[in-house]
Amino acid sequence: MVSYKEIQASNALINDATAPRVSVFVGGTSGVGKFTIRALASTGASVKIYLVGRKSSEEPTRAFIQELNTINPKAHIIWTEGEVSLLADVKRVCEGIKEKESRVDLLFLSAGYAPFGTRKETSEGLELCQSLEYYSRMLFILHLLPLLRQSEAPRVISVLGGGMENSRINIDDPDLKQPGNFGAMKGQMQYIAMNTIFLEKLASENPDVTFIHSWPGWVDTGNARRGWDEGSILARVFAFVVETLIYFFGFSHEESGQRHLFESTSAAFGGRGIPWGGKPGVNSLGKAENGLFLVDYKCDCRLNAKVMSTLREKDQGKIWEHTKNLLQPYL
Numbered sequence: 001m002v003s004y005k006e007i008q009a010s011n012a013l014i015n016d017a018t019a020p021r022v023s024v025f026v027g028g029t030s031g032v033g034k035f036t037i038r039a040l041a042s043t044g045a046s047v048k049i050y051l052v053g054r055k056s057s058e059e060p061t062r063a064f065i066q067e068l069n070t071i072n073p074k075a076h077i078i079w080t081e082g083e084v085s086l087l088a089d090v091k092r093v094c095e096g097i098k099e100k101e102s103r104v105d106l107l108f109l110s111a112g113y114a115p116f117g118t119r120k121e122t123s124e125g126l127e128l129c130q131s132l133e134y135y136s137r138m139l140f141i142l143h144l145l146p147l148l149r150q151s152e153a154p155r156v157i158s159v160l161g162g163g164m165e166n167s168r169i170n171i172d173d174p175d176l177k178q179p180g181n182f183g184a185m186k187g188q189m190q191y192i193a194m195n196t197i198f199l200e201k202l203a204s205e206n207p208d209v210t211f212i213h214s215w216p217g218w219v220d221t222g223n224a225r226r227g228w229d230e231g232s233i234l235a236r237v238f239a240f241v242v243e244t245l246i247y248f249f250g251f252s253h254e255e256s257g258q259r260h261l262f263e264s265t266s267a268a269f270g271g272r273g274i275p276w277g278g279k280p281g282v283n284s285l286g287k288a289e290n291g292l293f294l295v296d297y298k299c300d301c302r303l304n305a306k307v308m309s310t311l312r313e314k315d316q317g318k319i320w321e322h323t324k325n326l327l328q329p330y331l
């Protein structure tokens with residue numbers, strides 16, 4: 001485990017020269033993304049942050065942006081409205097960013113929740129949580145890769161369940177559309193594995209970009225309440241149990257933000273960034289070099305080697321092709 005003291009010491013070295021100067025946060029209107037933005041702004045470094053969120057969150061986010069400007073007058077926060085569950089809107093948002101920026105240093109993706117209730121589809125025909133946790137995230141990456149490649153230390157972080165992959169994903173029905181294939185656990189397992197295997201292929205094609213699939217552990221963000229059908233008694237019982245566990249065993253907002261800022265900036269993952277004197281992080285291929293890192297809540301790198309080997313052999317090609325075909329109209 002990387003201790004909280006080590007995390008804080010590393011983050012204390014973030015300044016104008018070492019900070020990710022241009023970041024895009026999708027999912028930063030609440031939870032882990034929001035805590036990470038706060039931690040980044042609190043470094044006092046000169047940073048520009050595109051905060052992408054849906055229209056309904058613009059008003060509630062105004063006070064947060066004011067808070068950030070007070071903490072750090074050198075933080076330039078650009079509210080960017082986008083319905084990120086819709087791939088057409090992801091494309092529109094990315095094109096807007098590409099018009100204004102020549103480079104992006106950090107792309108931080110954390111929108112989503114587990115699909116506990118009945119299956120809900122977006123107007124584009126995708127299961128809502130799968131779109132938020134997988135397709136929309138991968139589309140952001142594909143669009144912004146040319147800008148990331150212009151950075152000296154580009155980094156992409158997808159917050160979901162790195163290291164928790166399960167090899168029993170449904171490869172014949174990747175979008176879980178057939179009756180009986182969809183469910184909260186089946187969905188989350190499918191989206192976690194799809195994230196990892198697509199990111200690993202992206203990492204192999206973009207050796208200069210550092211990719212992290214983060215598993216944040218338990219953090220009290222209200223996430224356990226999302227995704228349920230309205231009025232569900234099971235939802236209340238579930239939220240009570242989970243939130244009690246999180247209360248006793250979860251990370252504070254502050255620590256979660258600091259840990260994800262460390263993941264966003266430390267050379268522990270791939271060698272570039274804030275110098276790291278500890279054990280170098282090991283990528284998903286078991287090597288202490290750049291690539292995809294499956295980083296858990298302790299900021300340790302996991303391998304999940306047996307499962308990953310099966311996924312690589314059996315599913316990676318199919319998921320890659322399926323995803324590229326599905327996203328093609330929005331590229």
Ligand SMILES: NC(=O)c1ccc[n+]([C@@H]2O[C@H](COP(=O)([O-])OP(=O)(O)OC[C@H]3O[C@@H](n4cnc5c(N)ncnc54)[C@H](OP(=O)(O)O)[C@@H]3O)[C@@H](O)[C@H]2O)c1
Nearest residue numbers: 027028029030031032057110111112113159218219221223
């Ligand atoms: N928190 C945990 O303990 C935990 C544990 C393991 C994994 N995770 C996963 O890690 C990721 C980040 O978790 P978190 O707790 O930070 O999440 P969160 O705070 O509950 O939500 C993160 C973001 O998702 C956006 N979002 C939710 N529904 C949306 C929709 N229908 N359309 C557009 N945006 C939507 C939210 O936007 P609004 O502000 O507009 O609602 C928010 O910006 C999630 O995928 C979660 O499943 C979380």
